[in-house]
Amino acid sequence: MIDDVRAEPAALRAEDIAPFFSFTLLEYTSDDPGTAFAKLRDFVRTSAGRTRVRRTARAVGELYGDSDRAESIRLREATGIDEVFGIVREQTKAPSWAMGDSPFTDLVHDLVVIARRGRFVALHGGEIISDRALDKWVDRPGVPFRRLPHPVLAGLFPGDVRMAWMKGTHRPRTTKADTIAKGGLRLQEESKPLEAASYALRAAKTDFDPQDATALLRGSVIVSPDKSRVSWANRTDLITTLRALVETFESVDKALVAEKPPDPILPDLAVREADLATVRCAIDISVATTFDHPLEDYTEEHLDRIGLLQGALMDVTGKDRSAEFIVDVGRDGSVCGQLLMKPIRRGHGYMLDVRLHGTPSAEAVVREIRHAIGDGDLLTVHFESGHAFIGNQIYRQNPTGSPFRGYEFADFTGFTITREKPNVAGDQNIHEAIAVGTDSFLFTWVARRYSTGELICDDGAGEIADFLHLDNDGTLTAIHVKAADSASAARQVSLTRYEQVASQAVKNIRALANDELISRLSSPRVGAPASWSDGNRVPDRSRFIEGLRARVDSDETYVVIVQPHLLQSVHDRAREAMAAGAPSAASRRLQLLDDLLNGVRASVVGQCDDLIVIGSADY
Template structure:
């Protein structure tokens, strides 16, 4: 059947390609989909067809006898050495995989798409994290507003990449049809406008888009300024020494983009992460003993190896060189440029930094024994021997300790033991992850109303309390001081975790630490602490971390 081309009204959502294999592309698109092609139109630089699919509804099995019928439109338009493809979402996903496997066609350069289409006010921004997964920082963000690029922070967002964006198009007399806001996913060379067009208008819009992109390329495409606060693309030659691989939940991908078998494999690998071994001079690594070699294929990086999971967009690889592999690209995070400024190094000589609490067989006994042991809880009782101090350790705790000074400064103190007492112990982000997560989660109690209500229900019958270092019964005096505080009084979130030593920290921050894998671990840790501090300052509090001098 001949497709009545003048009667179609597609949405303008296109993938922009470069290359000469027009016949190979159209052949793949026709052959790769499910269902029968029931209508077709072909001209010299145009192929359009409709595929009919019959499937049971998502809520019914095949035996129910119900059938949903859909008709999927595909348009392929050639203009010189460029090709524009408009097709349905599942076909887009298959096309992206096919583009990674051949060399005759390539996506339009992502940096040109960024330069041409994300220059105006940004209305929507989809960010994807390349940082090590942590409970105190989101894996991804979706921002919406009138100009969301102004909300970005290098501290908070330096370990994210812009997956997609929707921004105001330039207002120019030569852009008659491309007006308003346009969305783009640069890594997939995808561009969309939320409007339908007849076929003649559709082809004219495609021509305007190509002219706009070619003009931006001729002028020397530069990333928009706000994107420099995010992670930037990296060259494969800079990447070395993989140390961790994670697999995302397959449900983050569009429906239908994974087979049932591949989805089950992804779930299995996600729940049981594979063993990873990196190489000190290469981006290659082994995954459960099998070698994986990253290779540049067109404008993307392909992971060449035996596991089928490598062909999905679910894998993130972390490198000691400070880079990450995510969705076909290597990235360099910006976050390592910003050290955490609120370290406080204390002397723990005579204290067991590997032990958090006194040895006791019940929560009440822990409270009773604070002050007669060498644990970190005992150190807190000794160090905060002025003002009003209470222990809140136990189920539903606000923090391990809370302190109010004579100046009415409130401190919420969270305690975690070090993993080693060696004076040359390695930096470990994992040693801080749990306690930082707890501190951020409990920021809700910074509000005085929430805090007072919670503290009236202590976790044990006789909670430990002190005034100027002297044991007292109950919390009555502490609560009086809490009630006397006013909005301008300071609030601090204090994390006591002495695993990082000042000796090692100063070495890593000095000339001797340059290029050290340990420095990269410190960067990961301080990025996490900066993120947590920003959460605290947003509630008019501050974050301080107590570590060890030795």
């Protein structure tokens, strides 16, 4: 119901009002701030009269700061505000504990205050106007307002960060929290770049100490960039509140006209990007995995799309000054055509506009991949500008730049690096065909490389790793194998080819505890799992399990990822570009891969000794 809130409300005096300093900040998008402010005032009046069932509301007081009354003139002169409007709503409602037919009612008074200075306006009054209602109104055609840019507010009040509330920009996963809340004396010192890079700031409380010693706004300030809101711990009279608001407007104005936004208070966090013009040169594209979300949260359609995209070739080529990019797509390492993609606005976020580009050699395959991509909800696209398209939002993420130190490069000459295991059907047949005859796939490479000590294959549903190796000195190695996307000598760094195998490695770390491992390996899932002792086939895993039982706590455990897609020459040139201070597309991609593998290593060393990633040497 909507009551008549215009029925002769009483005039409010500034001395009667002491609102808590919590304002949503907006900027005009028109050349007529007076008319725009009038529209906002009408919206406030209408909202003040809108109530739920079993409630009544009426305006009992209004404050005008733009009239010629002596009170209004004094208020403007005392604060520096151009226009002020306030409304007090009297509402009767049933208590929250009352049943539907209860005779009890509560009488409450809610306050809304809006204030303008120059091209900025601030609104106080969440009890009457919710964030959702304000968003819906601001998004209407013809409404001349917008929220302030996220990066501006994220760095507007520097100081020791005492509290921070963050949300994940990564795909939801069981191994990483969706949201984080932290408190401390100075959270800047606690921040860990690898952990923080995939989180964006929701709100932060800083101990703000302005350079101007006469400034009113200081101490505990809470900024919520997503909501374009600033709150201050001090509760004071209206005139002091409006003076502090003027200081806020002046700080915002300086930040908006500066050459670049202020430094963020937590610089390791991702920041939501509002300006597509700053997004340029895509350098990597990757696909969600079934480890990124609990399996029950995926629909059958999601799983089909993920499976198709994970098996597809997708090689991105970005454009130097554009967010638009071209993706070579295909199957089995062969390019079948190209797709032209670019992020475009959709509501408060973005989607990928995906179109055929050129004439495909296999149109049906290209169209199938295009259909699976949809609006990009399953994709992550990284850009050289430091941005990432994730979950239909664009965030500015700066790679940490900390190199991963666990790369090794091995000779894969004579092996088919684009295939992992023998091309036969059934788990038992795969185990029997490894390293037999002319088999040259990556599983055979592993069997040849680890030819001393005990080696077993654990490939199949519920595997701990593709292979497990036990050296004669008691060193245990879990080996995860992933095929390269291409065998071309011109192939570049690819984050995609590592994401799934890295997730598998992290997921199965706990199973490497000795007792757990013995228990699981003692009941093999196939009748005769492939096993070797000093390079020779043996009928079962008994020697391997005996070796596990003989291990002691001081024996080392390693996790190895075999992924020959990364060429040593490409790696070395990218490192040289970083060292020379002249980053290339390849070095940007390598930074992203470093970040991924450093994150995996952080999980691995919690229970094992280290992570080793084997790429391909150039021979």
